[in-house]
Amino acid sequence: MRTFNTMISLTILVFFLSTGLKAQELLVKNVHILTLDDTSVKKDQTIHIKDGLIIDFYPKSNIPVGLRELVSIDGMGGYVFPGLAEMHSHIPTTDTNDFSYIEDVMWLYLANGILNVRGMIGHPSHLELKKRIEIGEITGPRIFAAGPSLNGSSVESPEIGAKMVKEQHQAGFDHLKLHPGLDMPRFLAIANTAKEVGIKFGGHVSLDVGLENSLNNGYHSVEHIDGYIEALIVDKSRLDPQIAGPFSMLLVQEADLSKLPQLVQLTLDTKAWIAPTLTLFERFFGYIPADEFRLEEDMKYMPGIQVQQWVNQKKLLENQGVLKEENVKPYLEFRQMLLKTLYDADVPILLSSDSPQVFNVPGFSIHNEIKSMHDAGMRPLDILRSGSRNVARYFDQEGDFGVLEKNASADFVLLRGNPLEDLNQLRNISGVMLRGQWINQEKLQSELNRIEKKNIRK
Incomplete structure (x- = not known):
């Protein structure tokens, strides 16, 4: 019976790895974790993922019995970091x-x-x-x-600048992008309205505004x-x-x-x-x-x-x-x-x-x-x-992603070497975990091959 269950798990795993489909719950085994809290390495770990979130971390020798039949990915001694x-x-x-x-x-x-x-x-x-x-x-x-550019040409007046900020905020943009050509009245209308509605802004620094005014007014x-x-x-x-x-x-x-x-x-x-x-x-x-x-x-x-x-x-x-x-x-x-x-x-x-x-x-x-x-x-x-x-x-979302912690989004990259020792290891990717979806190196390479073929110079 155990052999049958193992065969089923392996079949699921092969399908999962080859398609990049999202599993509801899985383990990533045999990895070394770089939390980036410091330069230390957590050796020989297993990461438990469920519904797109990191549930917990376990030493390789201490995986809970109830989890051992889950779909698993063998990290083969690679290094995991938050991407x-x-x-x-x-x-x-x-x-x-x-x-x-x-x-x-x-x-x-x-x-x-x-x-x-x-x-x-x-x-x-x-x-x-x-x-x-x-x-x-x-x-x-x-x-x-970010929303469409706010610049000396697109913002014809302070009133139009304030209106554009409100429209971009209401449309659902996360940020405002400022380009050159703004004078102080138009810049202040943008900056004050952005702070009023609660949207972040930044970008280039207009000459007529200058760095100090940009910083002092909320860049x-x-x-x-x-x-x-x-x-x-x-x-x-x-x-x-x-x-x-x-x-x-x-x-x-x-x-x-x-x-x-x-x-x-x-x-x-x-x-x-x-x-x-x-x-x-x-x-x-x-x-x-x-x-x-x-x-x-x-x-x-x-x-x-x-x-x-x-x-x-x-x-x-x-x-x-x-x-x-x-x-x-x-x-x-x-x-x-x-x-x-x-x-x-x-x-x-x-x-x-x-x-x-x-x-x-x-x-x-x-x-x-x-x-x-x-x-x-x-x-x-x-x-x-x-x-x-x-x-x-x-983006005021500390702990939600960009970290390897319990309850954070399951986002990380698996590398073949330690990038803290050699930044060139960042190019040696074995796969990425994207909000709980595993995409292996073969899939990533196949997409690169497709894009290269699409752009062959004729």
């Missing part, structure tokens, strides 16, 4: 019922261990995407959707570490884009660093978060030429027309002479210094690369970002926290 995030995504949009390209992007994220995504260029289709993922029609990371996240260089420039007439270049990159030698401690303290005092996107600037605004990036292995997962658009965007700056190494290298080093200074002061950081964006392939770009964060001086433990528990903290 990664992309907190600055440009999720593709659709005006039809065709979500196929968006679904491809979701699989690119999942195949790279990304379980949470904050969209930062909003569209109504993102609300539909979020709904379809929540009910299981589409497989994808947990989505937090929840500063994207791209924007506004800091501009706040350090004494002669504001130099901030003319024709002089300063993109993101004021040509002015780093003029920055008054004696003002930086005050700005860092203000960032702390106002409880703002930083979304660095280091890799975007290294690739889009870096001195490595477009023709080198276009040949990278990851580009095979993107439509050819998209890669060509990225080439054209970067070559435009190259042809203008903006991206010379003598211009760009000091700027990139300055950005790393800014991140390290903010990090050392305990300003909270969000893992974010900005994808899909110029030569930032969804999912894969996060690994480039992680390397850049590490090169800037961040510890592996804090980098992993920036893509897990920090995301839940940011």
Whole structure:
């Protein structure tokens, strides 16, 4: 009888592993757990999952008798951690019922261990995407959707700004994204209305507003570490884009660093978060030429027309002479210094690369970002926290996800090695658990193969 039961369990397990279907209750055995509370490892553990939640953890030798016949997954001595995030995504949009390209992007994220995504260029289709993922029609990371851009062109007056904030809040967006071009009256209308209705906001820093006004009036996240260089420039007439270049990159030698401690303290005092996107600037605004990036292995997962658009965007700056190494290298080093200074002061950081964006392939770009964060001086433990528990903290959902704890969402990634010892292990994924749904490496690879084949250059 026991042999028969074992055969049934194995049959269920094979079906479960091959389809990615969600089991109501299961065990993940023989894993080492990284809670990220510190750098310690809980060796030889079993994780009990039921109805999408983590129920408990057991030592390998002490699994309760009543659970031993459950469907189980053998982690084969791998390392489990809470997964990664992309907190600055440009999720593709659709005006039809065709979500196929968006679904491809979701699989690119999942195949790279990304379980949470904050969209930062909003569209109504993102609300539909979020709904379809929540009910299981589409497989994808947990989505937090910002609304359509609030900028100098879209916000024609303070009254329109306040109206747009209310409409986006009522529509169900989770966040507001601000772009440049706002003056103080329009910015204040947005900020005050957002605080009134209770929706988080952040983004780029408009020149006429400035970093200090943005922080003092409620910016929840500063994207791209924007506004800091501009706040350090004494002669504001130099901030003319024709002089300063993109993101004021040509002015780093003029920055008054004696003002930086005050700005860092203000960032702390106002409880703002930083979304660095280091890799975007290294690739889009870096001195490595477009023709080198276009040949990278990851580009095979993107439509050819998209890669060509990225080439054209970067070559435009190259042809203008903006991206010379003598211009760009000091700027990139300055950005790393800014991140390290903010990090050392305990300003909270969000893992974010900005994808899909110029030569930032969804999912894969996060690994480039992680390397850049590490090169800037961040510890592996804090980098992993920036893509897990920090995301839940940011959205006031601490303990609900992004952690390996009882009653938290069953979200985690199984790796073949310990990423706290070697961040390159983050690429060695054996499978992901997505709100109680196990997706094995074979399924993830099959989706990558499908997307690659779809985008073969003809």
